[in-house]
Amino acid sequence: MTVIESGKVLWPIVITFLAPLAVLLTGRNQNLREGVSIIAGTLTAIFVLCLAPAVLQGIIFRYELFHIRPGLTVAFAADGLGFIFAFIAPFLWIFATSYNIGYMRSLKEHAQTRYYFCFAVAIFGAVGVALAANVFTLYLFYEIISVFTYPLVAHHQDEEGFMGAKKYMVYLMGTSKLFLLPAMILTYVLAGTLDFSLGDIKNGMFSAQVISDHPNLVRLTYVLFIAGLAKAALMPFHNWLPSAMVAPTPVSALLHAVAVVKAGVFSVSRIILSGFGTETMTSLGLSLPTAYLAAFTIVAASLIALTKDDIKARLAYSTVSQLSYVIIGVALAAPAAVQGGLLHIGHHAFSKITLFFGAGAIYVASHLKSIKMMNGLGRRMPWTFGAFGLASLSMIGMPPVCGFVSKWYLVNGALDQGQLILLVALLLSTILNAGYFVPIFYRAFFLAPAEGVNLEGYREAPLTMVIPLVFTSLVSVTLGLFPQLFHAFIKAFGSF
């Protein structure tokens, strides 16, 4: 691993910083405004891709932008882990924007410029989190995401929207102020720096001396971090996510399946792997409790999902459950498990965005939210429900869709560690996943229309919506067939 000072890593940040401003300036002309989003997403994805050759060779580009205090800097770095998230967020932004156009215009939503502006800022935050080279930078962008996604959650500005958004703010801002801030300060006090130990996932930022002198303080720091990163939706700090479903569906799709929640699990992964290191995790006995909490979240959230009839609520609890796959893998600290967890960041993103896109397309086409009412709808919207089915298979973990690959690694990791309980949790969740996804598909294609629903008038949503969702479902399959696409970067990230 070599670290090189280079401004190249700054480009994605600069573009995503300018994009929201451009959206504001072009707000009057909606085609131009949405074009700006698409161009910015494309440019960002390209500039991130330009980093790929170096990342694959194990070269880390690093750039320090602001020096605030000794050890407290705004700095960016691109390694394998950061690369994946930094690529996914703007890449999916392109499709989400296309989808947005169909969704927002069909429903004639208000305050669209504000909406696109906040959307762009959220992507800026996600890219910043992905490329953060130290805890402070991560914290900075993590908070930017929290603040600027509030208007998106409260977008409808009705009673329900404000309640959901309030909960969103209380959970995210409350945990970050109450736990994440002291965690960061304790890290600074104990480690004397906030810089991640990039390129080394075994030993984190804390020296052996500090760990042996103050083991309990290091443990406290860890607990504060895990509690503070509520965006990862680990129980008991998961409740904001179902409440955030009051937002328009594209927001739920890109932000609450990709950018925001992935910023959460990404941060947890970053803190565990580059902050504490796998060896510290094991030696301080932090690994298993985290994995058990994640396992509990997986099963409990799946059980709740079973009871939900609202399609977005079911997807939200599915997200809570799937996010913990990442955490379980990373926390187990075994090579296979970590790889499985990190792969799932990418794989889940493509599959879950497809599911949300599907839910939104159904809503635009039929104004239906209740799963019970969707009987027979698949025959009217074959493309949407076909993509939805493929993405469901990924959630369940069936080959050849990408969810299978990450689950394979995770199960392998659990077996390596001899953790039967975790293994049972993973397998149980597979059955539960099937339990709440298969009925949707089954109803849509094989059951007669529900009483009072006339299918005649329904057809596929606008093309700007259908194309993105079919595309992302195909990417899910591609990633299942060629898992090395992301795996190469994960191998470059840590020495497994």
Added chain:
Amino acid sequence: MITDLLSCYPLLTVLTFWPLLAALILSPVKNERTIRLVTMAAALIELVLAIPLLGFESRAGFQFEELIAWAPEWKLNYHLGVDGLSILMIWLSILTLPMCVLCSWTYIGRRVKEFHICLLLMTMACVGVFSALDTVLFYVFWEALLIPMYLMIAIWGSDDRRYASIKFFLYTLAGSTLLLVAIVALRITGGTFSIPELMTTEFSYGFQYWIFLAFFIAFAIKVPMFPFHTWLPAAHVQAPSAGSVILAAVLLKMGTYGFLRFSIPMAPVASTDFAPMMIAISVASILYGGAVALGQQDIKKLIAYSSVAHMGFVTLGIFLFSLDGVNGAIFQMLNHGIITGALFMMVGAVYERSHSREIVKNMGLGKYLPAFMFFWGLFGLASFGFPGTNGFVGEFMVILAAFRANTTLGLLVIPGALLSAAYILKVTLKMAWGQPASPASGGSWRDLKKKEWAYLALPAVLVVWLGLAPGGVLGLIEPSVEDTLKTFHQRNGRVDLVQVTSPAGRPEGLIIEENILPEPTVTTTEPAAAEPAETEMEK
């Protein structure tokens, strides 16, 4: 040539007395608009006159010193000077003046001349307080500030102004009486009025004990620390915008500056002994101020209580006696001045539109006043320490120092940080999003005018600049802080009257060698803490 000219330019005298001269120039002017323009010009000239102050060197000790015998038979001197502890406060006082003039342009409609004379006199007193190096001179300026401030609340205040102004006057007067007692006692025991001399004099423990208490009451009222804070919300709510701005930006800082200039150097051992109490009161201020702010329905009152909490961070930082703590405290003094000053100006701006300071009467502004909400959001974020703003840096340094001193103490302060986020977000979200009380009136309000842009732009730039690159400003204060603390710790080790093996103010806790000041022992000569500061300066 230029340096020769500069060396005989009495910078601090000019900065102090130019506003007084301007007030004299103003007195025959009749036309209201001319009065405003003349004051504005005077404020800008003051800024121009202050340019040599940029030459302030990053080193310990007083600079731009002026010493003239005043009444030799009483050893009274006219003695001015600045060091790292005061330089930022002088800048703050000078920068506040033009903003106050601008934000009063339409706000103040009667007795315009008297109002602007009050403003100028206050600026004179503020600069004087922070540059005086003679206790009597200091006291003169300290008291001189009281009257114009009293008048400002009593004449241009809101409905309840009589009550608020008298409360303000009585509280601060009670404090200054004790300050006078302390100054006289120092003269009798120490034999001088000179602050630099007093700072190097070692007093007996008993004397330090009493002097500390006298200073404590005087400064704690001014800061204000819980439970001496009750005058503040009343004064803030009733005062006109400009009054609130000066009150928040400069007057409160006089208290914390007093702790740094008097209590710590002149009563070091007593400071150490009283530190647990000071820390406890600071934490109480942080939590109490935050909790009460959360319950306010009046925007101005909310900001006023948030001041109590923020100043709690400052006093906490000071009484941790560590480099990070005191640096952070001074930096937080500057931040609070900028942020809270700006917020008060914005409350004034919204009051001019809605004629109410109630949150419920000012809801849903996001739609009609987007630029206003942008600035409000920015200062709000800075106020609760959003990363990337100056508020974060100061708060971070103080909390860091708290954690270094004692993990439990650090964890105790954290709810304060949460509370500040809670009340600011509460008021901001309501103002931006809530359902307007009367949509029709909201629709007719105009967004920010040019003058409003002018007085909000500077603080906005400072918020971001100091948040991302505070190195230059911190570099100015660090050497002086280091020097003060070095003397402080040495003196604590030397005084034999008390046991100093384990000073109460430095609780046993986590100590990381390379980042903490040396333990107070006589043998220490080269403090380890000097290193990070030096590298900081090189950059």
